[in-house]
Amino acid sequence: MSSALQQMLAVSDNPYRAVANWKERTGRKVVGCxxxxxxxxxxxxxxxxxxxxxTSPDPVTEGHAHVPTYHCGFTRSFIDDMVRGQLRVLDGMVxxxxxxxxxxxxxxxxxxxxxxxxxxxxxxxGKTAANRDMALDSLGELxxxxxxxxxxxxxxxxxxxxxxxxxxxxxxxxxxxxxxRKRPRVLRAAETVAxxxxxxxxxxxxxxxxxxxxxxxxxxxxxxNSHQAIRLVLSGHFCYPPRxxxxxxxxxxxxxxxxxxxxxxxxxxxxxxxxxxxxxxALVDRYMQSTPPDPTKFDHEGKLTDWGDFIIAxxxxxxxQAVISLMVKFCxxxxxxxxxxxxxxxxxxxxxxxxxxERESVNLAPIRTRLEAFIENLRGDN
Amino acid sequence: xxxxxxxxxEELAKARQRVQANTPAAVVRMGKLxxxxxxxxxxxxxxxxxxxxxxxxxxxxxxxxxxxxxxLHAAYAPYCTARRWEEAPLQLANExxxxxxxxxxxxxxxxxxxxxxxxxxxxxxxxELRIPKPELVTCGRHCTEHSxxxxxxxxxxxxxxxxxxxxxxxxxxxxxxRQRARYCERQMREELVPAIERVSGRPYDYAxxxxxxxxxxxxxxxxxxxxxxxxxxxxPCGMFDLGISVGALIAEMGRxxxxxxxxxxxxxxxxxxxxxxxxxxxxxxxxxxxxxxTWSVLGTVxxxxxxxxxxxxxxxxxxxxxxxxEELDPDDxxxxxxxxxxxxxxxxxxxxxxxxxxxxxxxxxxxxxxxMLSFLTCRMWNVGQPEIAEMAERRFGIPSxxxxxxxxxxxxxxxxxxNMRVEAFLEMIDARGKTF
Numbered sequence: 051m052s053s054a055l056q057q058m059l060a061v062s063d064n065p066y067r068a069v070a071n072w073k074e075r076t077g078r079k080v081v082g083c084x085x086x087x088x089x090x091x092x093x094x095x096x097x098x099x100x101x102x103x104x105t106s107p108d109p110v111t112e113g114h115a116h117v118p119t120y121h122c123g124f125t126r127s128f129i130d131d132m133v134r135g136q137l138r139v140l141d142g143m144v145x146x147x148x149x150x151x152x153x154x155x156x157x158x159x160x161x162x163x164x165x166x167x168x169x170x171x172x173x174x175x176g177k178t179a180a181n182r183d184m185a186l187d188s189l190g191e192l193x194x195x196x197x198x199x200x201x202x203x204x205x206x207x208x209x210x211x212x213x214x215x216x217x218x219x220x221x222x223x224x225x226x227x228x229x230x231r232k233r234p235r236v237l238r239a240a241e242t243v244a245x246x247x248x249x250x251x252x253x254x255x256x257x258x259x260x261x262x263x264x265x266x267x268x269x270x271x272x273x274x275n276s277h278q279a280i281r282l283v284l285s286g287h288f289c290y291p292p293r294x295x296x297x298x299x300x301x302x303x304x305x306x307x308x309x310x311x312x313x314x315x316x317x318x319x320x321x322x323x324x325x326x327x328x329x330x331x332a333l334v335d336r337y338m339q340s341t342p343p344d345p346t347k348f349d350h351e352g353k354l355t356d357w358g359d360f361i362i363a364x365x366x367x368x369x370x371q372a373v374i375s376l377m378v379k380f381c382x383x384x385x386x387x388x389x390x391x392x393x394x395x396x397x398x399x400x401x402x403x404x405x406x407x408e409r410e411s412v413n414l415a416p417i418r419t420r421l422e423a424f425i426e427n428l429r430g431d432n
Numbered sequence: 433x434x435x436x437x438x439x440x441x442e443e444l445a446k447a448r449q450r451v452q453a454n455t456p457a458a459v460v461r462m463g464k465l466x467x468x469x470x471x472x473x474x475x476x477x478x479x480x481x482x483x484x485x486x487x488x489x490x491x492x493x494x495x496x497x498x499x500x501x502x503x504l505h506a507a508y509a510p511y512c513t514a515r516r517w518e519e520a521p522l523q524l525a526n527e528x529x530x531x532x533x534x535x536x537x538x539x540x541x542x543x544x545x546x547x548x549x550x551x552x553x554x555x556x557x558x559x560e561l562r563i564p565k566p567e568l569v570t571c572g573r574h575c576t577e578h579s580x581x582x583x584x585x586x587x588x589x590x591x592x593x594x595x596x597x598x599x600x601x602x603x604x605x606x607x608x609x610r611q612r613a614r615y616c617e618r619q620m621r622e623e624l625v626p627a628i629e630r631v632s633g634r635p636y637d638y639a640x641x642x643x644x645x646x647x648x649x650x651x652x653x654x655x656x657x658x659x660x661x662x663x664x665x666x667x668p669c670g671m672f673d674l675g676i677s678v679g680a681l682i683a684e685m686g687r688x689x690x691x692x693x694x695x696x697x698x699x700x701x702x703x704x705x706x707x708x709x710x711x712x713x714x715x716x717x718x719x720x721x722x723x724x725x726t727w728s729v730l731g732t733v734x735x736x737x738x739x740x741x742x743x744x745x746x747x748x749x750x751x752x753x754x755x756x757x758e759e760l761d762p763d764d765x766x767x768x769x770x771x772x773x774x775x776x777x778x779x780x781x782x783x784x785x786x787x788x789x790x791x792x793x794x795x796x797x798x799x800x801x802x803x804m805l806s807f808l809t810c811r812m813w814n815v816g817q818p819e820i821a822e823m824a825e826r827r828f829g830i831p832s833x834x835x836x837x838x839x840x841x842x843x844x845x846x847x848x849x850x851n852m853r854v855e856a857f858l859e860m861i862d863a864r865g866k867t868f
Contacts, residue, residue, distance in 0.1 A: 154815025348579040389530035
């Protein structure tokens with residue numbers, strides 16, 4: 051296995067250790083960011099590591115007293131970690147209003163072992179002129195907060211440098227995804243997710259190096275036989291990476307993942323930030339992009355059809371035969387939109403299977419049966 | 433034109449029997465006002481009026497002022513549920529649309545109505561529930577569910593949609609509230625008013641809006657008087673009576689009939705206080721109720737509590753989403769409504785700040801214990817409840833009970849378990865011997 055990939059897997063498997071090691075090595079600060087849409091470049095430009103808040107591989111224990119079991123895995127894991135003091139490695143945390151459920155995370159961070167910096171910013175969900183100005187104000191406020199916290203000003207040049215590094219990272223991941231579309235078995239689905247997820251937990255400069263190395267290693271890797279496999283697109287799974295055992299099952303059942311719109315996937319690195327003009331405004335412009343369609347935001351132009359259409363375009367671009375929606379259990383934004391996505395895909399004659407997945411270990415047998423039946427149907431085996 | 437109608441003695445007796453409480457007669461009339469609100473909507477197309485749908489805060493006032501009868505999503509699902517008509521829409525939502533059962537109940541019920549219209553299945557819903565499709569959808573967004581519903585509804589029927597960002601997240605100081613309210617006002621002027629003008633085909637009626645805000649202010653002032661009277665022992669009415677009456681502030685809002693309603697409600701409560709008459713015969717346990725007025729099991733809850741001397745008196749729900757009269761300004765309707773909404777959702781609903789409000793309410797209303805509804809399909813209330821319970825225990829020595837439920841879907845509520853837990857909870861209050 052590529053040593054770059056091994057490092058990525060190690061980081062993704064144990065974010066606590068990865069972040070602590072980096073901090074110890076560099077003596078610099080780390081700020082946790084609520085997943086999905088916070089512009090990390092702003093934190094990076096202050097010489098601070100922005101780490102996307104992660105879920106623990108451990109079962110929730112003390113957290114049960116503070117959050118019901120019918121909240122999403124990310125929220126339950128985060129609250130459990132806060133209560134148990136597992137996130138003391140972080141010097142700060144930044145929150146925004148991703149969804150109704152995630153608001154509880156900010157409260158837990160305030161009450162249990164809060165880090166020195168706790169900041170809630172408001173990122174408007176829409177794209178009107180007023181929304182845009184509000185987003186600019188909010189990022190300006192976040193910038194000031196981070197400057198004070200880091201003890202240094204963020205110059206436009208420093209922000210542009212960070213934007214360039216992040217754009218390079220996006221380009222490299224695009225290259226990796228392009229490679230996977232062409233040679234689907236070049237990376238397992240779980241490895242691809244780890245390649246993206248690890249980048250959320252380490253400086254992008256270092257991750258860019260790993261990605262370059264990985265691309266070289268993969269280029270040398272002999273082509274795997276995948277002509278029998280059913281080409282699949284994975285969709286959904288917001289806020290944290292899908293379980294690797296579920297991803298492995300998809301492949302064991304005879305599928306091969308050729309593309310996705312997962313948060314720990316193509317959604318994370320979609321859309322470059324403009325490298326000219328006001329860098330703060332450029333970050334707002336990226337935030338306001340509606341591709342991939344984001345159900346935590348609002349789009350006057352019509353997300354209802356767009357997300358389904360986007361998945362269809364993704365499937366066609368990657369010559370996929372079917373789509374698997376991975377829905378985090380108790381994720382309202384995804385579950386509210388899923389029926390409409392299903393309708394759009396059905397209309398386009400693209401088979402789709404929705405798997406509701408949990409953070410915790412569950413009995414995988416029913417998932418396996420459904421996957422096998424789905425893929426056998428696609429093969430026309432029955 | 434809305435109507436309060438009259439309530440027969442039989443209707444009053446039946447309503448009181450259902451909750452085993454001495455419900456104010458005025459509150460029973462609310463049902464008539466609600467009926468007339470929905471009838472007005474059903475009549476609208478025949479009268480050549482365009483129908484709007486509004487999701488969440490700050491209510492229907494802006495489109496109604498423009499002559500568009502307006503469905504409020506937060507009134508439709510309660511209407512279905514309180515009348516026990518929710519089963520058909522929920523079935524349609526779950527089975528035909530494919531929503532999972534833990535999806536926001538308000539979304540499920542509302543989208544079921546559109547699904548029924550769009551697929552020729554409207555007969556599956558009772559005639560009372562057949563509210564016309566919207567020609568404009570507006571939304572004052574507090575959460576993702578709100579804008580999702582607005583967008584889904586508009587896309588389903590192909591009409592324009594305006595979503596106003598009404599989130600108060602991150603607002604802490606007075607300066608924050610003002611700045612956010614100005615932002616809301618700007619959205620209303622730049623997005624909402626032009627959209628209403630485009631759909632209604634006429635200039636926006638600012639004078640009508642001011643007049644309606646004036647009625648709203650009078651209504652809210654009278655409501656404040658009722659809230660004040662509830663501090664008395666025994667309380668002349670319960671929290672659910674106020675819950676039933678919130679429609680007058682967000683759905684039927686800004687109409688003279690709502691002023692009449694609350695005047696009657698207030699006068700009845702005032703008389704009761706003067707005579708020492710309570711909403712239940714022997715008030716023993718004054719309960720703080722955390723969460724919505726739980727339409728799906730309201731009668732069940734009352735029947736479990738009332739015979740034992742328990743009555744839900746107060747909750748943050750009554751304070752967070754509704755206009756505070758002292759802040760409403762008919763001459764500055766957009767800003768003043770936005771300010772009231774932002775300030776009170778920030779300080780009275782979100783758990784980051786609401787805990788202080790809850791402690792004040794416990795003290796002011798002489799609360800003996802807390803029942804906290806943990807909702808399976810609207811998870812806004814849930815995180816923070818254990819912390820509020822602990823704070824109440826520490827500060828006032830009173831116990832709490834957290835109960836899973838849903839505001840619409842009865843399948844998420846276990847009546848037997850609730851009754852058993854309530855019994856133990858009330859015994860716990862007795863054991864503590866804590867009285868104000």
